[in-house]
Amino acid sequence: MDIRLTGFSLAIVTTEMVRRNYIHNVSVRSLILWTVYNVIVKHEIEFVSEYDIAHSLDVTSNKVMISKESNNIKPRTRLGKKTGSWISELKCGTWNKRTLYKPGATVELIGEIERYKMKCVALQEVRLEEAGTTKISQTTIINGISERGHKLGTGFAVHESIIHMIKEFKDVNPRISTLTMKDKNLHVVLINVHAPTEDKDEEIKEEFYDTLEEVVDNTVGNIKIVLGDLNAKIGKERIYHNVAGVHNLHEHSNDNGSRLANFALGKGLIIKSTMFPRKDIYKYTWVSPDGRHKNQIDHVLINNRFRSSITNVRTLRGADADSDHLLVGIWIRVKFKKQYRQKLNTIDRYDIEKLEEVNIQKDYSRRIGETLKVQQITNTNDVNDVWIKIRNAVQQTAKITIGIKKKRKKPWFNKICEDAVQRRKIAREEWLKDTYNEERTAEFSRRGKEANNIIRCEKRKYIQNIMKDAEQDFRLNRTRDMFKRVKDIK
Numbered sequence: 001m002d003i004r005l006t007g008f009s010l011a012i013v014t015t016e017m018v019r020r021n022y023i024h025n026v027s028v029r030s031l032i033l034w035t036v037y038n039v040i041v042k043h044e045i046e047f048v049s050e051y052d053i054a055h056s057l058d059v060t061s062n063k064v065m066i067s068k069e070s071n072n073i074k075p076r077t078r079l080g081k082k083t084g085s086w087i088s089e090l091k092c093g094t095w096n097k098r099t100l101y102k103p104g105a106t107v108e109l110i111g112e113i114e115r116y117k118m119k120c121v122a123l124q125e126v127r128l129e130e131a132g133t134t135k136i137s138q139t140t141i142i143n144g145i146s147e148r149g150h151k152l153g154t155g156f157a158v159h160e161s162i163i164h165m166i167k168e169f170k171d172v173n174p175r176i177s178t179l180t181m182k183d184k185n186l187h188v189v190l191i192n193v194h195a196p197t198e199d200k201d202e203e204i205k206e207e208f209y210d211t212l213e214e215v216v217d218n219t220v221g222n223i224k225i226v227l228g229d230l231n232a233k234i235g236k237e238r239i240y241h242n243v244a245g246v247h248n249l250h251e252h253s254n255d256n257g258s259r260l261a262n263f264a265l266g267k268g269l270i271i272k273s274t275m276f277p278r279k280d281i282y283k284y285t286w287v288s289p290d291g292r293h294k295n296q297i298d299h300v301l302i303n304n305r306f307r308s309s310i311t312n313v314r315t316l317r318g319a320d321a322d323s324d325h326l327l328v329g330i331w332i333r334v335k336f337k338k339q340y341r342q343k344l345n346t347i348d349r350y351d352i353e354k355l356e357e358v359n360i361q362k363d364y365s366r367r368i369g370e371t372l373k374v375q376q377i378t379n380t381n382d383v384n385d386v387w388i389k390i391r392n393a394v395q396q397t398a399k400i401t402i403g404i405k406k407k408r409k410k411p412w413f414n415k416i417c418e419d420a421v422q423r424r425k426i427a428r429e430e431w432l433k434d435t436y437n438e439e440r441t442a443e444f445s446r447r448g449k450e451a452n453n454i455i456r457c458e459k460r461k462y463i464q465n466i467m468k469d470a471e472q473d474f475r476l477n478r479t480r481d482m483f484k485r486v487k488d489i490k
Contacts, residue, residue, distance in 0.1 A: 096325035104455035144171030189221035245275035291435025412462035
């Protein structure tokens with residue numbers, strides 16, 4: 001066989017792999033194409049493009065001919081999941097946080113959610129008596145009311161990239177809330193629920209499911225997703241295979257599991273959290289404090305027509321926010337229009353409190369004097385020109401010397417708190433590897449108590465320092481500064 005034909009066959013196979021996106025790395029793709037072209041050129045084979053090489057061959061003899069007729073036809077190349085200005089997949093989740101009513105709980109929660117790049121997470125047991133919103137970093141928490149005594153309460157943690165799609169948040173009661181995301185042609189309704197536990201009275205369970213049925217019936221939306229802590233063990237009974245699949249963690253259903261399966265059958269819903277083959281460590285969503293009992297009680301349901309919209313459900317064991325429940329990740333295949341926001345002109349606020357230090361005062365005075373000398377302000381008679389030069393000199397020197405003041409939502413959550421949380425997280429990871437190990441269980445419990453005590457103490461110190469400064473401002477008749485400090489505590 002002619003060596004040119006052999007080399008050209010290799011070139012065809014390689015180019016076809018690139019064209020079909022078997023090779024996704026752009027730099028590797030370019031290198032391969034460059035190599036292929038050089039192989040062809042060395043053997044004096046004329047070519048037009050990789051598409052012509054693969055589709056316009058005429059091998060009638062020992063020579064290889066390439067036609068130029070298909071020069072106007074271009075290959076369809078798409079790398080990865082690029083879809084232009086559209087969001088093709090929504091990464092959501094559900095998490096029973098146990099409480100947001102303790103120091104540092106909100107900061108820890110948002111840190112873990114953003115670490116896993118979650119766009120929307122349904123939260124249970126937020127335990128905040130007043131409904132409202134809280135924004136920290138790039139995530140906004142929208143919560144409803146809880147029962148008296150900081151009990152129950154549901155809400156959502158929404159990333160700023162999809163906040164423009166939120167059309168309505170409805171707080172039905174402390175156990176149920178809904179979030180509607182709306183685009184031009186698509187309505188997605190997330191129904192966040194926290195069901196009564198197995199040992200609750202029958203009346204409480206009946207009331208909960210009656211309310212949930214009303215919410216599902218009266219909610220307007222194309223895709224309806226029920227998610228949250230349903231306290232339901234769904235077994236592998238044959239009668240539930242159509243609605244729950246066969247990849248359940250438990251062999252037998254409890255009373256809550258039977259109620260949930262019957263509710264799904266009656267409303268045309270599918271339990272997607274039990275339909276994906278997984279290892280057991282990615283199925284269970286709750287671990288007892290002693291580590292000996294593990295249950296799959298957090299679930300995700302979707303209306304049967306859009307059952308294929310949920311492409312993946314699994315627990316994310318690495319997420320730690322001091323809760324006995326695990327974060328459940330949900331991948332939803334939807335198509336939302338992205339929103340591009342114009343960057344607003346903001347006014348920089350300098351950290352002028354640093355000027356109270358003598359060394360920084362001297363450094364600032366020296367630098368601003370040198371800057372004004374360089375700009376030669378005295379050589380001009382234009383008042384506007386003089387003002388612009390002075391303003392620029394002050395701003396440049398301030399940025400270098402004292403810097404821009406960074407506004408933190410929880411300034412008391414400092415490096416000491418972060419280190420304590422990290423130690424607890426390491427102890428938790430070791431405990432999850434062997435939950436029956438008593439030594440690891442005791443170490444995880446000790447680190448958890450230590451982190452809670454440190455966070456509580458740091459917050460108390462921060463508030464005490466603010467109150468001392470506010471008292472000092474009051475004695476010196478600096479009422480503006482006093483009210484500003486008190487406002488920062490909220």
